[in-house]
Amino acid sequence: MSGLHGLVTGALGKLDPEDAHGVAIAALKAGLGPRAEARDPTLAVDLAGLALPNAVGLAAGFDKNAEVGPAMLAAGFGFVECGTVTPLPQPGNPRPRLFRLTEDRAVINRLGFNNAGLEAFAANLARPRRGVLGANIGANKDAADRIGDYVTGLKRLWGLADYFTVNVSSPNTPGLRDLQQGEALAELLGRVAEARAALPGHAPVFLKAAPDLDEPAIEQICDAVATHGLDGAVVSNTTLSRPDDLRSASRGEAGGLSGAPLMALATRVLGLFRQAAAGRFPLIGVGGIASGADAYAKIRAGARAVQLYSALVFAGPGLVLEIRRDLAARLKADGFASVADAVGTA
Ligand SMILES: Cc1cc2nc3c(=O)[nH]c(=O)nc-3n(C[C@H](O)[C@H](O)[C@H](O)COP(=O)(O)O)c2cc1C
Numbered sequence: 001m002s003g004l005h006g007l008v009t010g011a012l013g014k015l016d017p018e019d020a021h022g023v024a025i026a027a028l029k030a031g032l033g034p035r036a037e038a039r040d041p042t043l044a045v046d047l048a049g050l051a052l053p054n055a056v057g058l059a060a061g062f063d064k065n066a067e068v069g070p071a072m073l074a075a076g077f078g079f080v081e082c083g084t085v086t087p088l089p090q091p092g093n094p095r096p097r098l099f100r101l102t103e104d105r106a107v108i109n110r111l112g113f114n115n116a117g118l119e120a121f122a123a124n125l126a127r128p129r130r131g132v133l134g135a136n137i138g139a140n141k142d143a144a145d146r147i148g149d150y151v152t153g154l155k156r157l158w159g160l161a162d163y164f165t166v167n168v169s170s171p172n173t174p175g176l177r178d179l180q181q182g183e184a185l186a187e188l189l190g191r192v193a194e195a196r197a198a199l200p201g202h203a204p205v206f207l208k209a210a211p212d213l214d215e216p217a218i219e220q221i222c223d224a225v226a227t228h229g230l231d232g233a234v235v236s237n238t239t240l241s242r243p244d245d246l247r248s249a250s251r252g253e254a255g256g257l258s259g260a261p262l263m264a265l266a267t268r269v270l271g272l273f274r275q276a277a278a279g280r281f282p283l284i285g286v287g288g289i290a291s292g293a294d295a296y297a298k299i300r301a302g303a304r305a306v307q308l309y310s311a312l313v314f315a316g317p318g319l320v321l322e323i324r325r326d327l328a329a330r331l332k333a334d335g336f337a338s339v340a341d342a343v344g345t346a
Pocket of ligand 1: 059060061062064083084098107109111113136167170208236237238258259260262286287288289307308309310311
């Protein structure tokens with residue numbers, strides 16, 4: 001990290017983390033973000049029909065209201081996932097609810113889907129842009145019909161988002177993760193698939209999973225994704241687990257842990273998804289990526305594309321270009337002409 005963006009990232013690190021995020025979003029909206037060409041011949045990949053100019057994406061939660069998607073695409077991300085958005089605006093949990101674990105290069109959040117709702121999100125997505133923007137959709141905390149909220153999100157944003165991610169893996173909406181299993185999962189994916197079939201045109205729909213799942217649960221999720229014709233899985237969201245070796249003062253806070261300490265767990269779970277998916281659909285690897293080596297490990301474990309968020313808190317948005325350069329060099333050094341050639345070769 002160097003230059004102006006490095007200085008700014010350093011200064012933001014002294015603010016309350018949620019205030020710092022607000023400043024970062026305002027700066028990006030004002031056009032102050034870094035700029036990098038998105039296309040990279042080695043890293044370009046087809047993901048479920050989406051032509052990604054490079055395989056390194058921005059994970060959900062950074063841009064909850066779809067305010068800075070175009071700015072982050074311009075910073076060099078190959079795709080940007082906005083949201084999670086819920087049908088109605090909601091405030092989320094009381095502050096403080098976002099914690100930097102600086103010594104551990106990690107974050108704990110219990111935001112609870114704070115967002116401005118579907119109408120604001122749709123208005124933002126309707127602005128002109130270049131590149132692939134996805135919508136990560138969720139349910140309001142107090143919804144009478146939680147599954148209905150996903151259908152509402154899909155319908156409202158159809159034609160505005162390039163792809164959709166059904167997020168059932170946030171640990172911060174009580175009971176939400178129950179939608180990852182059994183009858184509830186079958187009903188959710190069935191209703192989403194039915195709604196999509198009735199809409200004109202096509203957009204891929206992915207399911208975003210937690211890392212806190214055992215093998216039978218992962219097999220059940222993969223079978224449900226394939227049965228209902230979804231287009232892939234995003235692995236993974238934050239973890240409720242706490243590795244023993246966390247050092248930061250905030251390690252005991254409630255919420256989902258992300259960043260470096262999630263890398264090993266999320267990559268192991270990604271490998272289990274690869275086995276269970278057995279080539280039926282592609283995977284997007286996320287959780288703990290802070291370097292080209294981390295991104296490469298996800299691809300070797302089975303990811304066709306990757307996403308990151310927490311590492312940006314410590315390194316700033318210029319990190320994406322560093323990761324891309326290093327990833328491309330690693331692919332070439334191992335004799336892979338493209339990301340697609342390296343998927344699942346671990
Ligand atoms: C502050 C914060 C907010 C997040 N909000 C969401 C969200 O709204 N929806 C979602 O699917 N994931 C959300 N995530 C999870 C990330 O998309 C990602 O899956 C997770 O952080 C692991 O990646 P990372 O280690 O690169 O951050 C959030 C993560 C953080 C740190």
